[in-house]
Amino acid sequence: MKSLHEIKESFSIAYGAVKANKVRGMLTTLGIIIGIVAVVTTMTAANGLGNRFKESISVIGSDVLYVSRTPWVFSGNFFQFRNRNQLTLRDGEKLERQLHEAKAVNTRTFSNQNLKYRSTVLENVTIIGTTENHVLVSAGAPQYGRFIIDNDVQYKKQVCVIGWEIKDRLFKDVDPINKKIKIGRYHFRVVGVMEKLGSAGFFGGPNFDRQVMVPISTLMKCFGGRNRNFDIVVKAPSTEALYDFEYSVIGEMRKIRKLAPTEENDFSINKMDTLMAAYNNVMGVVILIGLVITSISLFVGGIGVMNIMFVSVTERTREIGIRKAIGAKKRSILIQFLFESSSICLIGGLIGLIMAYGVTQIINAFLLPASISPGIVIIAIVISVMVGVVSGIIPAYRASKLNPIEALRYE
Amino acid sequence: MQLEIKEITKNYKMGTEIVAALRGISVNLLKNEYLAIMGPSGSGKSTLMNIIGCLDTHSAGSYLLEGADVSKMNDDQLAEIRNQKIGFVFQTFNLIPRADVFHNVELPMVYSGISSSMRKKLAEEAIEKVGLTDRMKHKPSELSGGQRQRVAIARALVNNPSIILADEPTGNLDSSTGAEIMSVLDQLHQAGNTIILVTHENDIAAHANRVIKLKDGLVETDELNHKHFAA
Numbered sequence A: 001m002k003s004l005h006e007i008k009e010s011f012s013i014a015y016g017a018v019k020a021n022k023v024r025g026m027l028t029t030l031g032i033i034i035g036i037v038a039v040v041t042t043m044t045a046a047n048g049l050g051n052r053f054k055e056s057i058s059v060i061g062s063d064v065l066y067v068s069r070t071p072w073v074f075s076g077n078f079f080q081f082r083n084r085n086q087l088t089l090r091d092g093e094k095l096e097r098q099l100h101e102a103k104a105v106n107t108r109t110f111s112n113q114n115l116k117y118r119s120t121v122l123e124n125v126t127i128i129g130t131t132e133n134h135v136l137v138s139a140g141a142p143q144y145g146r147f148i149i150d151n152d153v154q155y156k157k158q159v160c161v162i163g164w165e166i167k168d169r170l171f172k173d174v175d176p177i178n179k180k181i182k183i184g185r186y187h188f189r190v191v192g193v194m195e196k197l198g199s200a201g202f203f204g205g206p207n208f209d210r211q212v213m214v215p216i217s218t219l220m221k222c223f224g225g226r227n228r229n230f231d232i233v234v235k236a237p238s239t240e241a242l243y244d245f246e247y248s249v250i251g252e253m254r255k256i257r258k259l260a261p262t263e264e265n266d267f268s269i270n271k272m273d274t275l276m277a278a279y280n281n282v283m284g285v286v287i288l289i290g291l292v293i294t295s296i297s298l299f300v301g302g303i304g305v306m307n308i309m310f311v312s313v314t315e316r317t318r319e320i321g322i323r324k325a326i327g328a329k330k331r332s333i334l335i336q337f338l339f340e341s342s343s344i345c346l347i348g349g350l351i352g353l354i355m356a357y358g359v360t361q362i363i364n365a366f367l368l369p370a371s372i373s374p375g376i377v378i379i380a381i382v383i384s385v386m387v388g389v390v391s392g393i394i395p396a397y398r399a400s401k402l403n404p405i406e407a408l409r410y411e
Numbered sequence B: 001m002q003l004e005i006k007e008i009t010k011n012y013k014m015g016t017e018i019v020a021a022l023r024g025i026s027v028n029l030l031k032n033e034y035l036a037i038m039g040p041s042g043s044g045k046s047t048l049m050n051i052i053g054c055l056d057t058h059s060a061g062s063y064l065l066e067g068a069d070v071s072k073m074n075d076d077q078l079a080e081i082r083n084q085k086i087g088f089v090f091q092t093f094n095l096i097p098r099a100d101v102f103h104n105v106e107l108p109m110v111y112s113g114i115s116s117s118m119r120k121k122l123a124e125e126a127i128e129k130v131g132l133t134d135r136m137k138h139k140p141s142e143l144s145g146g147q148r149q150r151v152a153i154a155r156a157l158v159n160n161p162s163i164i165l166a167d168e169p170t171g172n173l174d175s176s177t178g179a180e181i182m183s184v185l186d187q188l189h190q191a192g193n194t195i196i197l198v199t200h201e202n203d204i205a206a207h208a209n210r211v212i213k214l215k216d217g218l219v220e221t222d223e224l225n226h227k228h229f230a231a
């Protein structure tokens, strides 16, 4: 009860002190403001980027493995993968036959071609040769029309399913279904349009909406079947089983590739986690830079507040003496000044939050969707108050130790 | 016995030199006494008051306040004594400039943890006793010297202390305002309070019923004020 009254008293003293020294307080809180803007913006942007990234790779699927010749992300020397044999269509067929746990298996191959519809040309578009199994392993489904079917693959039909962005660019408001487009030198009939899948282009990854899918057999017929690289997409029974499933896939692939026990894998297993991990590495560095800026600003701000608090203690030496003479204990004086320093920093923190909100709106408008989460607000407030307590502790301690008579005599 | 002081000394260190402000003072005080301490400047009056008020500690000797040995107390215990048992009135008023009259008066109760409704009641009573009810929301800077000293008196008596200590309370006031302040102190004495007053003016000291004269840190005379009883 007793300390409650003292805390209330401290609060009103702090309020009065801050009100009386508005300009001085504002200047000293600049470091705190910058620090809070830095931390909030960094975390909000990182959050937004993270969401955008997860969204854009969600089409990959968390329960799907991609068997490829090379890893998607690697550190070190690319040449270590150069001697690997290409994955073949046969490898894919064998895996589909032998890997009983798999929910579905789809073999794919790629080509880059120009697209043309009437006079509109799109250069260098990713053409994916795939099978009807595509929809079983991937999250995306056609928005209009249909996907490639067994029959298309079997008879090497020149049909295609186009991505959302391709539809926008080539057809605008025209219904693309059953229209003929040119892929390279060949005519294809559009049978379907994929729903919007998102893009990892922001991160230098593929844009899933700027792709065209054709039957794998047709792609090999039109754009060459020899010396072609394939990748095999396999879907695990569940996301939880992915870890064990990966071992089965590696085991089967080693059999298919006829590797001796001493030989290393001559293929790579890729998955969503690989990308997540790579992304997190990059983000880790970005966040680290943000935190360094934050720490430096907060440190500078904290020193400023400490300095102001020393001034405040000196200015109010006599008041401290009066308070002690009428019965304030050391603790009361300590709390009083800690409250004052925390309030200054808290105000800085709140101003920082408001400014960070503005910065977030700008990011939102021009870069990517980002919003300040309640958690970040709480973190910002806790950080500001902590800086206030830390930078106030020495001045407050000095104030609490003042000799009452000397303090009363101070002019 | 309100307080028992035996052979108290106080030395100040000034660099290498030691100043003996008090050189062995003994005083006993009964409840509801009205004591004036007189003496030339530098004779140790304020030093003695500060020790009695537990703002300062003595170098040697013993001091019992209501039977409790003050020399054995730590800073926080002394703060509690100042809060509960002592009411200070200073020559320079020593009010908190930013706080209004009401808040200045309620402050000792904040530090003793009294609830705010109780504080309001007691502070208003104390302010009424010194006749400043209509100045409750004024800042000290908006008051005259005499009014400021009344606020200080209200603050000194609000926690119902054992002793009210007034170190030259009229020193900064003109004589008619000084007389008003003295009449407030007289009323407090009549209401049963114990008062110690420092002054070097005879007509101020005449209000007390006992006068101690200090000289060079020693008690020169300690006598009852016959004039007072005659009046």
Ligand SMILES: Nc1ncnc2c1ncn2[C@@H]1O[C@H](COP(=O)(O)OP(=O)(O)O)[C@@H](O)[C@H]1O
Pocket (backbone or CB within 6 Å): B012, B013, B014, B019, B020, B021, B039, B040, B041, B042, B043, B044, B045, B046, B047, B048
């Ligand atoms: N803080 C101090 N440091 C050194 N000397 C002091 C201090 N306070 C008082 N003195 C000395 O002690 C003596 C008594 O002072 P004081 O009690 O203030 O006298 P009075 O109030 O009777 O004028 C004086 O000589 C004064 O100079």
Ligand SMILES: [Mg+2]
Pocket (backbone or CB within 6 Å): B045, B046, B047
């Ligand atoms: Mg004096």
